[in-house]
Amino acid sequence: MIRIKTIKVEEFRGIRELALDLEGENFGLCGPNGTGKSGVVDAIEFCLTGNITRLSGQGAGDLNVKGHAPHVDQRANPEKAKVTITASIPALGKDVTIKRSVKSPRAVSIIPADPAIKAAVEELRMHPEFALSRREIAKYIVTPPSRRSDDVQNLLRLDHVGKLRSSFVTYANKCKGDADEAKRTRKRAEDDLRTALGLPILDRKELLKKANEQRNVLGLAGIPELQPDTNFKDGLDEDDDVNDKKTGIAKEVALCDLKALTEAIAAGEPESQKQPRQDALAALKKLKEDEKALRHARQQGLISAGLELVESDACPLCDKPWDAEELRAHLKEKLLSAEEMGKLLETLSGNLGAISAEIAGRIAAVKKAADYADKLEPKVARADLDAVVEELQAHIEALKAFSDDPAEIDDALSVVSADWWTSKADANLRIEDVQKRLEALPDHSAHDKAISFLTELQVRYGQLLRGTKQAEVKAARNKIAQKVRAHYDTVSNAVLEGIYDAVAKEFTDFYKAINDDEGKFVGELKAEPAKLSFNVDFYGRGTFPPGAYHSEGHQDGMGLCLYLALMKHTLGDKFTFAVLDDVLMSVDTGHRREVCRLLKSKFPNTQFILTTHDKVWLQYMRTEGLINKGQFFGGWNVDIGPRIWDDTDIWTEIDAALVKNDVPRAAALLRRYLEYIATVLADNLRAKVEYRGDANYDLGDLWPPVTNRWRDRLKQGVKTAAYWGHDIVKDELEKQSAEAEGLIKKTNAEQWAINKSVHFNEWENFTIAEFRKVADAFKALLEHIRCSNPKCGGYPYLEPRKGSSEQLRCSCLTVNVNLKMK
Amino acid sequence: MAEAKDEALSPTVTKVLDAYFEVLKGDSDIDDEAAGRLDDLLRQGKVPKLADIGAALFPAGDDEAG
Numbered sequence: 001m002i003r004i005k006t007i008k009v010e011e012f013r014g015i016r017e018l019a020l021d022l023e024g025e026n027f028g029l030c031g032p033n034g035t036g037k038s039g040v041v042d043a044i045e046f047c048l049t050g051n052i053t054r055l056s057g058q059g060a061g062d063l064n065v066k067g068h069a070p071h072v073d074q075r076a077n078p079e080k081a082k083v084t085i086t087a088s089i090p091a092l093g094k095d096v097t098i099k100r101s102v103k104s105p106r107a108v109s110i111i112p113a114d115p116a117i118k119a120a121v122e123e124l125r126m127h128p129e130f131a132l133s134r135r136e137i138a139k140y141i142v143t144p145p146s147r148r149s150d151d152v153q154n155l156l157r158l159d160h161v162g163k164l165r166s167s168f169v170t171y172a173n174k175c176k177g178d179a180d181e182a183k184r185t186r187k188r189a190e191d192d193l194r195t196a197l198g199l200p201i202l203d204r205k206e207l208l209k210k211a212n213e214q215r216n217v218l219g220l221a222g223i224p225e226l227q228p229d230t231n232f233k234d235g236l237d238e239d240d241d242v243n244d245k246k247t248g249i250a251k252e253v254a255l256c257d258l259k260a261l262t263e264a265i266a267a268g269e270p271e272s273q274k275q276p277r278q279d280a281l282a283a284l285k286k287l288k289e290d291e292k293a294l295r296h297a298r299q300q301g302l303i304s305a306g307l308e309l310v311e312s313d314a315c316p317l318c319d320k321p322w323d324a325e326e327l328r329a330h331l332k333e334k335l336l337s338a339e340e341m342g343k344l345l346e347t348l349s350g351n352l353g354a355i356s357a358e359i360a361g362r363i364a365a366v367k368k369a370a371d372y373a374d375k376l377e378p379k380v381a382r383a384d385l386d387a388v389v390e391e392l393q394a395h396i397e398a399l400k401a402f403s404d405d406p407a408e409i410d411d412a413l414s415v416v417s418a419d420w421w422t423s424k425a426d427a428n429l430r431i432e433d434v435q436k437r438l439e440a441l442p443d444h445s446a447h448d449k450a451i452s453f454l455t456e457l458q459v460r461y462g463q464l465l466r467g468t469k470q471a472e473v474k475a476a477r478n479k480i481a482q483k484v485r486a487h488y489d490t491v492s493n494a495v496l497e498g499i500y501d502a503v504a505k506e507f508t509d510f511y512k513a514i515n516d517d518e519g520k521f522v523g524e525l526k527a528e529p530a531k532l533s534f535n536v537d538f539y540g541r542g543t544f545p546p547g548a549y550h551s552e553g554h555q556d557g558m559g560l561c562l563y564l565a566l567m568k569h570t571l572g573d574k575f576t577f578a579v580l581d582d583v584l585m586s587v588d589t590g591h592r593r594e595v596c597r598l599l600k601s602k603f604p605n606t607q608f609i610l611t612t613h614d615k616v617w618l619q620y621m622r623t624e625g626l627i628n629k630g631q632f633f634g635g636w637n638v639d640i641g642p643r644i645w646d647d648t649d650i651w652t653e654i655d656a657a658l659v660k661n662d663v664p665r666a667a668a669l670l671r672r673y674l675e676y677i678a679t680v681l682a683d684n685l686r687a688k689v690e691y692r693g694d695a696n697y698d699l700g701d702l703w704p705p706v707t708n709r710w711r712d713r714l715k716q717g718v719k720t721a722a723y724w725g726h727d728i729v730k731d732e733l734e735k736q737s738a739e740a741e742g743l744i745k746k747t748n749a750e751q752w753a754i755n756k757s758v759h760f761n762e763w764e765n766f767t768i769a770e771f772r773k774v775a776d777a778f779k780a781l782l783e784h785i786r787c788s789n790p791k792c793g794g795y796p797y798l799e800p801r802k803g804s805s806e807q808l809r810c811s812c813l814t815v816n817v818n819l820k821m822k
Numbered sequence: 823m824a825e826a827k828d829e830a831l832s833p834t835v836t837k838v839l840d841a842y843f844e845v846l847k848g849d850s851d852i853d854d855e856a857a858g859r860l861d862d863l864l865r866q867g868k869v870p871k872l873a874d875i876g877a878a879l880f881p882a883g884d885d886e887a888g
Contacts, residue, residue, distance in 0.1 A: 160835050163869040171875045480879055483851060484860070491842045499834060572833055 001124065001576040002087040002096070003607045004044070011071040011080040012046070012102070013039035016641040022609070024088055026599075026626055029611040030618035031633025036642030037611040041581045042069070044609070045131045047083035047098055048124045050105040053131070069102045072638065079103040089120050090576055090605075096121065123574070131579040132563050152525075152532050152566060161492050168485040173346065175474070175481035177353070182474035184357040186467035188364060193460040195260040196253045196453075211457060214450035228465055232454045250452040251441045254372050258435045261365040265423045265431075273358040276351035277416055283348045284413045287406065345406065352399045352412070359420060363392045366427075373434045380433045384426040395420055493527075499569055500525040500532070506565035507558075510602065511536075514557055514587075514594040523558070534562070553587050560584060560595070564603070579609045584617070592617055593801075596624035619680040623794040625811040634672055654775050663771050667763035670775055671699060674760075677782065677795075678702035684797035685709040686805065699760050700752055707744045710785060713798070713808050714740055717817040724818070733817065736784075743784050746777035789814040831867050839864050856880070 003024040009015045014036045020027070029037045042052045046069060055063045070081035081102035088095050096117050099109040110121050124130065153159060194202045197210050204226050211232050212222040220235040264270070269277075366388050373380035395415045402412035423431070444452060504525040512521055520540055526533045535543035536558060538550065546558050560583055567575050584595060599608055610627070612618055621627045633642045650673045657666035678699060682689055687705040689697065714737040721730035744750070748758040756762065763771055787794050792812035798805040798819075808817040831839070839861065846857035859878040863870050870878075 158834055160832065160867075160869070161838055164835075164838075164864065167869055167872070167875065171872050174872060477880055480852060480856075483849060484846070484875075484879065487845045487849065488842055491845050492838045495834070495838045495841055499837075570833065 001091075001130070001571060001574045002089050002120065003576055004609070005086045005088060005095070006084075007040065007043065007047075008084040009040065009043040010082050011074040011077070012069060012083055013042050013071065014636060014638070014641055015039045015043070016071060016639075018642065020631060021629075022607070023629065024607060025628055026608045026610070026621075028618045028621045028627040028630030029609065029633065030615055030630060031613060031636075031642070033613050035633035035636040037613070037633055038581060039642070041131060041579050041609075041611060043083040044085065044579055046102075046105070047085045047100045047108075048121070048130070050100060050108065050125065065105050066102060069105075071641075089117060091574065092116055092120065129563075129567065129570075130577055131581065132560075132583055158496065161496070165488060165492060168481075168488045172478075172481045172485040175478040179471070179474040179478035180350075180353055181357075182467070182471040184360070186464070186471040187357075188361055189460070189464040189467040191260070191361070192257075192364075193457075193464050195256045196456050196460050198256055207461075211454065214453045214457075217446050217450040218454075230461070232458045232461065233451075236451060236454070249372060249375055249438065249441065250456045251438060251444065252449060252453060253456045254438050255435070257365070257368050258372070258431065258438065261369055262431060262435070264362070264365065265421070265428070269419065269421050270358045270361075273355050276354035280348055280351035280355065281413075281416045283344060283351070284409060284416055287344075288409055288413060349403055352403065352416075355416065356396050356399050359392050359395050362421065363389050363396075366392070369431055369434055372438060373430065376434070376437045380430060380437055382430070384424075384430045388423065388427045392420060496527060500527055503562075503565045503569050506568060507562050510561035510564055510598060511558060513598045513602075514561070514591050515554070523562075553591075556584055557587050557591065557595070564598075568603075573605070575603070575606050577607045577609075579611075581611045582613065585612070585614065592620045593624055596621055596626040600624065600626045615676050615679050616683045619684065619795060623684070623797055623811045625792075625794075628791070632676065634669075634676075651775070651779055658768050658772060658775075661768065663766055663768060664764040666771060666775070667760075667766070670778065671760055671763065674703065674778060675699050678706055681706045681710075681785070681795055684795050685713060685808075686798050686801075703747075703749050704752070707740075707747075707749060707781075711737065711740055711744065713805070713817070713819065716805075716819050717808060720818050720821055723821045726818075729818075739784060740781075743777065743781040747774070747781055748777070786810075787812060787814045831865065852879075 004022050005024050006022065007018075007020045009018045011017075018036075018040070020040070029040055031037050038054075042054065046052050046065070050065075052065050052069055055065050055068055066078060067075070070078050074080045079101055082099065084097065084099045086095065086097050092114075094112075094114065094117060097109075097111045098121060099111075100107070108121065110118050153162070190202055193207075194200075197207060199206055199210075208223060208226050215222060215232070215235075218236070223230060223232070223234070366385055370382040370385035370389065373382040373385060395418075398408070398411035398415045401408040443449075504523050507523045507525075508521060511523065515521065520537065522537045522543065524533075524535045524543055526535070534546065536546050536550065537543050538548070546555050550558070560580070567578065584592065587595060599606075608626070610621060615632075618627075618630055618632070622630065636642045650669065654666045654669050657663075657669060675698065679697070679702065681687065682697075682702050682705065685706060687702070687709040689702060689705045692701070714733055717733045718730055718737060721727075721733055748755075752759045763774060766774065785795060787796065787810040789810075789812050792810055792814060794810045794812070796808050796810045796815040796817075799807045799809060804820070806818075806820040808819060809815055842864075843857065843861045846852050846860065847854055849857075856879045859881075860875070863874055863878045
């Protein structure tokens with residue numbers, strides 16, 4: 001991450017031309033609403049990411065960057081709307097200039113074009129969360145747990161962790177499918193061998209016994225042990241004619257095959273498919289009856305694919321602009337609903353696979369019968385048997401079609417409901433025909449029978465060996481794939497839980513730091529499937545969602561603390577830069593100093609750019625030493641954009657107006673500036689101002705109480721110093737007090753109420769000389785009040801904030817007046 | 823701890839991959855070389871294709887039955 005040195009904004013949003021010099025340090029932007037502060041935030045975001053959240057985020061409607069980022073008068077000239085940022089990259093020890101124009105938001109100029117610098121800038125683009133607005137705080141606090149889960153996971157860059165999980169799940173499922181299929185193929189090979197041997201159960205000893213019986217008939221030596229490379233025909237001549245001379249059929253084996261088929265037909269529904277079929281039928285019926293569930297099932301694949309496509313701010317097919325963030329959130333919500341459906345479909349897929357395997361077994365058996373029918377002389381018509389094969393094959397296709405697209409539920413339901421294992425009369429007749437014709441084939445001699453048997457045994461033994469080997473390989477791979485998946489789940493869950501725990505602890509510490517009255521406060525982040533619950537303590541009465549009982553101000557504080565904790569864990573040492581756009585407006589004034597201290601003490605290496613429309617809040621940032629520099633936006637109009645004030649160069653601006661003989665402008669500047677300073681000082685010094693419900697105080701309401709209070713506190717300082725016998729301090733304060741009296745008198749502020757000719761309302765009618773006298777008097781008074789240390793320059797404030805004031809101080813303690821006597 | 827090869831990997835992902843690699847290496851059923859290949863693949867920062875996962879875990883010809 002970077003630290004911003006300068007920002008130059010041209011023809012962008014409400015800004016015509018603006019240059020800010022941040023010097024890589026914390027920076028405050030202050031001004032009334034509508035003066036252009038957020039335009040600066042937008043400019044930073046745009047320059048670093050090419051995007052502006054408020055023009056493209058949720059609720060932006062028809063707004064878009066290209067159309068609405070240029071100044072309203074430059075809508076037709078987006079190339080004139082540009083932002084340039086110079087920055088340092090602490091991790092690299094290098095500087096960079098980043099420039100982007102609204103004409104080509106995706107094209108960024110990075111100078112120097114060093115790959116490491118480019119990577120650092122790209123990282124910023126990937127982390128648009130460096131800018132946090134008050135509106136966005138809500139997404140961490142008052143938000144449904146499922147949405148929070150997404151937002152927090154996005155911030156922590158956990159989407160990749162989730163995608164890897166999906167990959168491992170898919171791979172494990174594929175391996176399981178392969179292993180199951182290999183197992184079924186092996187089972188069919190085993191059944192074929194068992195059928196050829198006429199054995200109810202395949203047994204190695206029995207197999208060897210049967211093989212050796214036949215070898216004995218041929219006068220061949222018995223095989224002592226069954227091996228993978230056992231050759232049952234060892235010792236036979238290669239050109240021995242093994243089967244029926246005309247048909248090439250091994251009669252005995254063929255009869256065994258036919259017998260197995262007729263027995264299977266007679267047995268009815270295969271035992272091994274009964275439960276899977278029952279379960280599959282129930283699941284399919286449930287899906288069929290619940291249109292919404294079916295829609296989710298159908299959409300799951302589409303939504304997942306769609307999510308992958310939402311990468312830019314326009315449709316990749318038609319280029320029509322869309323709100324990528326909003327669309328992604330919408331799709332994720334849908335996908336969430338489809339997740340349960342995904343589990344149901346996975347189970348269903350297993351059950352349908354078992355049914356398909358049984359059907360495939362029947363197909364193989366009927367095919368064999370059809371092949372025998374074809375080989376007989378004369379042939380038995382195989383059409384009826386082929387029709388059975390075709391019909392059963394269609395069943396398998398229907399089940400596969402449903403797996404590919406749940407919309408094909410009707411055909412799948414028909415298959416699962418049908419008693420496919422019963423055979424049609426025509427087909428049964430053909431099987432009987434084939435059987436009869438096989439029986440009618442001339443019997444082989446014992447010698448030929450033996451050769452035929454051993455030949456078929458060799459073929460089927462080979463098939464079983466290959467099937468077994470394949471099944472073993474697939475099973476081993478499946479075992480590894482399942483482990484790889486399980487390990488990933490376990491590890492990633494543990495890491496995420498650790499992160500959530502650490503974030504919650506950090507959040508709790510931060511929140512306690514800004515709310516010293518909440519010592520027992522605790523925050524909890526709890527990850528549950530597809531949601532992230534966030535509960536916080538409420539005065540020891542239990543933990544609840546933040547929106548349940550806590551005030552808006554507390555929620556704002558929590559949002560900031562959670563954001564900071566998350567950013568710290570996401571970026572670690574790279575969290576060098578953040579823009580906090582008006583994020584703490586609801587936080588009690590009493591807690592704002594603590595916020596300043598939190599940012600300053602816990603994030604000393606992070607550059608914060610803070611905006612506020614509250615002048616007092618800006619002043620707190622200064623007095624607490626959070627910011628050294630700030631920019632006050634004193635007004636705005638559409639032609640010139642924001643009018644910026646630096647509270648030290650206001651006098652230069654006033655001088656410039658006077659040089660132009662423009663007293664009314666100089667008067668307006670002074671009045672507005674003094675209103676700003678008076679607000680700050682009234683708060684700092686806890687001045688006794690006549691209360692107004694609408695808080696609409698003018699200069700006349702604030703300034704006299706401020707000067708009175710300043711005078712009074714200095715006098716109190718003198719008394720206290722005398723009480724403690726600190727003569728030198730007493731003398732200095734007396735001197736300062738006398739100086740204050742003189743300077744206050746020169747401003748004529750105390751005469752405003754009784755002498756209308758000196759009232760600030762009349763300043764615009766003064767001569768240049770008269771007005772300069774007034775301006776000089778206020779300038780001198782303010783210089784007298786503010787800290788003389790140029791590195792501080794803050795206005796003093798009273799501590800504590802409530803009760804008897806004990807100390808008048810500035811943040812650097814150059815001003816440090818004891819007011820407490822005992 | 824393995825070094826991340828791709829800048830795009832977030833600290834969280836790197837943390838997960840580091841811990842994952844350790845667990846894979848500690849599983850006697852999983853070949854160390856396969857674990858290494860999978861780790862390399864994951865640290866490329868992309869979501870791997872199924873074929874790539876397969877190739878990492880089971881190199882071509884690795885006891886595949888014909």
